[in-house]
Amino acid sequence: MKKRRLVMRTAILVILFAAVAYTLYANFNKENVHKVQIGKEAPDFVLVDMDGKEHQLSDYKGQGVFLNFWGTWCKPCEKEMPFINNQYEQFKNQGVQTIAVNISESNLAVNKFIERHGMTFPVVIDKNEDVKAAYGIGPLPATFLINPEGEVVKYHTGTLTEPMVKDFMTQIKP
Amino acid sequence: MMKQVKCECGHVNPHGTVLCESCGRVLVEEEKSKKLVDMRYEGSARRSQTYNKTIIDKIWNFFSSVKVGVTLIIITLAASAIGTIFPQEMYIPPTENASVYYEDQYGFAGEVYYTLGFHNLYSSWWYLLLIASIGVSLVICSLDRVVPLYRALKKQRVDRHEGFLRRQRLYSATTLASIEEDSFEKIKEKLKEKRYNIREENGSILAEKNRFSRWGPYINHIGLIIFLIGGMLRFVPGMYVDELLWIREGETVVIPETKGEYYLENHEFILETYEKDKESEAFTTAIENNGTVAKNFQTNVSLYKESGETIAGQDPELEKVEDYELRVNEPLKFEQFALYQQSYKLGELSEMSFALTNKETNEEFGQMTIDLHNPQDEYTFENGYSVELMSYFPDFEFDENSEPVTKSRVPNNPAFIFKMFSPEHPDGEVSFVAIQQTIEPYGDNDLKMAFKGVDTQNVSALTVRKDLTLPILAIGGLIFMIGVVQGAYWNHRRIWIRRLGDQVLVAGHTNKNWHGLKREITHVFDGSGIQEPIDQSDETTNKKGKEE
Helix, strand or coil, rough: CCCHHHHHHHHHHHHHHHHHHHHHHHHHHCCCCCCCCCCEEECCCCEEEECEEEHHHHCCCEEEEEEEEEEECCCHHHHHHHHHHHHHHHHHHHHHHEEEEECCCHHHHCCEEEEEHHCCEEEECCEEEEHHHHHHHCCEEEEEECCCEEEEEEEEECCCCCCHHHHHHHHHCC | CCCCCCCCCCECCCCCCCCCCCCCCCHHHHHHCEEEEEECHHHHHCCHCCCCCCCCHHHHHHHHHHHHHHHHHHHHHCCCCCCCCCCCCHCCCCCHHHHHHHHHHHHHHHHHEEEECCCHHHHHHHHHHHHHHHHHHHCCCCCCHHHHHHHHHHHHHCCCCHHHHCCCEEEEEEEHHHCCCHHHHHHHHHHHHHHCEEEECEEEEHHHHHHCHHHHHHHHHHHHHHHHHHHCCCCCCCCEEECCCCEEEECEECCCCCCEEEEEEEEEEEEEEEECCCCCCCHHHHHHHHHHCCCEEEEEEEEEEECCCEECCCCCCEEEEEEEECCEECCCCECEEEEEEEEEEEEEEEEEEEEEEECCCCCEEEEHHHHHCCCCCCEECCCCEEEEEEEEEEEEEEECCCCEEEEECCCCCCCEEEEEEEECCCCCCEEEEEEEEEECCCCCEEEEEEEEEEEEEEEEEEEEEECCCCHHHHHHHHHHHHHHHHHHHHEEEEEEEEECEEEEEEEEECCCCCHHHHHHHHHHHCCCCCCCCEECCCCCCCCCCCCC
């Protein structure tokens, strides 16, 4: 009798606490739910760079891809661009591709920005913001690391330092 | 092993029982000295208060306490109220940074508000924990009370113990010699007339009605729990969507949360106000007094479905689903989604026109219109005049180093650096032009960019809503109301009549509305010769006897 009661109570409490735990977990992950999951395949996209060249993510299978989302108006993005550019020069022959995705700005603004910072890596503009949506980008800058198998290895928001860029690119070297 | 309590009548009660489930005899010594018995939960054993051995029991007992439940509700109410003092984070302007916004707008109080996390109260972990605790408390409180109550009401005997009857609030004892024999039959008839269910044993009568009203609070709790489950399901991906979509006139954008399947085009945003001459004369004064009164907020849209398989970044192949005039409370519905007119922004700059002009003579050499969302690099005119756009700042300000920068990509405050070429100045003259402001960094120019005009467009904000939890919330709410009605509009009433030796004992009990019970009793015993039970309670010992 007493034992049965203990079992009943334990069962009810376990069910209740499981429901509570799930709710809390789901609530704190709701921002991440649609985000690309670490270890899963990165959503494919195709965008045209400022020289008119098409970049499709799936074409870079076998290479690591350093995927950076940015805006010309975003100060931290501006700060990390020279670091990314330096490291791009180091890693471009080691199988690490860099793509910078600008979120829906004018060609003029982007071109002037590229000129000003002497950026040599491909910059594409996500005019319809569907790549932004597919990757669930919130605040800028945001950086995804994609390994040669096309899987997302890391997601980072906020400014990068040069050592971090270097470390990130090393991580996805084929 | 916990001892069970065997009553003198032979019935075995669970440990902690105050009144024997069967005969009603008072089992606890200290209760015997009281004039009236506490009828709450029928004197049954609330198990939680009797077993307190393991950690499971302790957790159970904590949540089983009504005091704890009420405290949780009060804390939650207080927190919810505080959460409405300043706007929640999701309602502050999207371009503002919460960490500075609250302090800027509301001073020290705002800073405290932000620091303590009230700006995101309703999804904060501790608020959710409070709600969840209320849910747990509801389940456990209900279980812990409804089971013993059910047992006690099911097992109750007709001829209850004298001590039980004597301690009821309504009680009388009449000597048998003064009663006519057929009055019992009359009493029974009158009880039936009042729709009582009558049970008889050994010449004693138990008349009872509306026992089901006792389950009202528990039905009500079941409704609440279903409601909470509905609320919980909102966190399950795909069950609930509530997003804001800003869309400019002329733009076609993907509708969020539709997995890139649906697109929306904004043809036009319309804001209509009441105008004096267009409305009935009855409203003239009202319109004059109030100035502008909004009449209609409307967005004319087209809904498209993507027909082909395209990958992100490619131009989608769109097939028109429908055209719709979206107004407040007239949402555009498709599949499980609904789009609501939510907000708007009038007159966002879209184009600016300038004329290349000689400062001295005001002679114009050409006009140009800059698309603020997609400006050209160069604008060429006749006779060797041209303008190069060296820099463009859509939302211009000077940063800490007095360099022009842009705060966002929205053309709220556009500024330009032009290089003006003319036959006289083949190397160009540089001019910085912002609204109401021109700077010539390299000295006096011969030419200027004369401002000619702007073109604006409206931006509409639509709420994208999908809520699959609504039916669950509705069912929960309905069950909740059934419980309330059941417990509020019916009262559980019992009348005991017991022959004991030469006496007839009469007692009455109800969980609420004693006045109603007394009136029925007066009617039933009128003319029977049996003394009508009198109210033994006085103001000081009168307990509310409310069941949670």
